Amino acid sequence: MTKIAIVKSIHPSAIQFLKNKPNFEFEIIEDFSKENLIKRLPSFDAITLKTAKLDAEIIDKCKKLKIISRHGVGLDNVDTNSIKKNNITLTITTKANAIAVSEHVMFMILNISKGSNMYDKTVREGNFLNRVKLKKSFELWDKKILIVGFGRVGKDLINKCKAFGMKAYVYDPFVDKKNIESFNGIKIEDINKFLQETDYVSIHAPLNKETKNLINSTNLKTMKKSSIIINTSRGGIVNEKDLNDALNKGLIHGAGLDVFEVEPPDLNNPLLKNKKILFSPHSATFTNECTERMGMESVENIINFFSNTLDKSKIIQL
Numbered sequence: 001m002t003k004i005a006i007v008k009s010i011h012p013s014a015i016q017f018l019k020n021k022p023n024f025e026f027e028i029i030e031d032f033s034k035e036n037l038i039k040r041l042p043s044f045d046a047i048t049l050k051t052a053k054l055d056a057e058i059i060d061k062c063k064k065l066k067i068i069s070r071h072g073v074g075l076d077n078v079d080t081n082s083i084k085k086n087n088i089t090l091t092i093t094t095k096a097n098a099i100a101v102s103e104h105v106m107f108m109i110l111n112i113s114k115g116s117n118m119y120d121k122t123v124r125e126g127n128f129l130n131r132v133k134l135k136k137s138f139e140l141w142d143k144k145i146l147i148v149g150f151g152r153v154g155k156d157l158i159n160k161c162k163a164f165g166m167k168a169y170v171y172d173p174f175v176d177k178k179n180i181e182s183f184n185g186i187k188i189e190d191i192n193k194f195l196q197e198t199d200y201v202s203i204h205a206p207l208n209k210e211t212k213n214l215i216n217s218t219n220l221k222t223m224k225k226s227s228i229i230i231n232t233s234r235g236g237i238v239n240e241k242d243l244n245d246a247l248n249k250g251l252i253h254g255a256g257l258d259v260f261e262v263e264p265p266d267l268n269n270p271l272l273k274n275k276k277i278l279f280s281p282h283s284a285t286f287t288n289e290c291t292e293r294m295g296m297e298s299v300e301n302i303i304n305f306f307s308n309t310l311d312k313s314k315i316i317q318l
């Protein structure tokens with residue numbers, strides 16, 4: 001019998017799917033303190049993993065472990081060196097997330113551009129007739145959006161932007177011009193130069209040495225006063241302090257943040273007081289549909305691994 005540890009419960013459809021697999025048994029582990037994981041995980045062959053941290057010490061103790069199936073795409077919570085050293089396969093849910101994240105980006109873009117909070121407040125406070133005096137909202141049609149990172153999410157987002165009549169530009173040094181053009185996008189070589197003319201920026205690149213503080217005080221001050229920045233990728237790519245300053249000085253119009261340099265953000269972080277930012281708590285994928293897709297895909301990756309039918313695109317090459 002192959003034993004699967006489900007580290008933090010997943011969608012009921014995925015649990016039901018597993019119950020119907022006679023060669024597999026599973027346990028759900030809700031206490032993901034290091035102490036408990038070191039005690040429990042060594043007896044399992046496979047793990048589905050949400051956000052619990054698996055460090056080198058835990059992984060080195062899991063001598064039976066053959067596969068870690070991430071419920072999601074980020075690898076921040078796993079020690080990839082010890083996964084490689086112990087010859088463990090690491091998979092991600094490649095198909096599940098992009099739709100939900102790109103919808104979340106459109107939600108943030110529309111919410112900020114259309115001034116939805118301002119209009120809602122006006123009606124609730126009995127100021128309906130003041131509507132002509134309110135700040136004008138923005139249309140998306142014919143506006144420029146810069147998509148930074150053209151992987152799964154970036155590619156899904158461009159279609160949605162196009163449907164709104166936006167002009168889509170892509171900055172991704174690792175994706176060639178032809179590929180971007182096949183999505184009706186335009187490849188940008190110099191991000192700092194293009195930031196001066198774009199109306200929207202949406203971040204979909206990983207956090208690494210090159211992308212840390214990619215959006216900072218130097219390029220923020222060159223951007224259009226009407227521009228809007230959305231970050232649903234990883235905190236730290238947009239420098240939080242510089243973003244806050246730029247918004248307070250009126251250098252840009254607004255921002256949408258699903259991710260933070262430190263999560264959860266400190267309540268004393270001045271950013272949280274800034275009314276020009278629309279926040280969500282790293283929840284871009286928290287739709288009912290996406291949660292079900294991620295649960296199913298994370299379990300299917302394990303089943304397919306043990307039957308040698310796992311699609312290679314699901315495996316992280318370490």
Ligand SMILES: NC(=O)c1ccc[n+]([C@@H]2O[C@H](COP(=O)([O-])OP(=O)(O)OC[C@H]3O[C@@H](n4cnc5c(N)ncnc54)[C@H](O)[C@@H]3O)[C@@H](O)[C@H]2O)c1
Nearest residue numbers: 074149150151152153172174204205206210232233284285
């Ligand atoms: N908010 C959420 O809940 C949520 C959900 C899913 C993904 N994410 C994050 O969103 C990001 C994108 O996810 P994805 O699934 O599209 O990833 P992906 O791996 O499919 O695509 C990432 C893209 O970024 C590009 N890239 C790498 N370095 C770059 C650089 N220096 N400048 C510009 N582009 C660069 C890569 O070439 C690749 O095309 C990841 O960081 C992921 O962790 C967040």
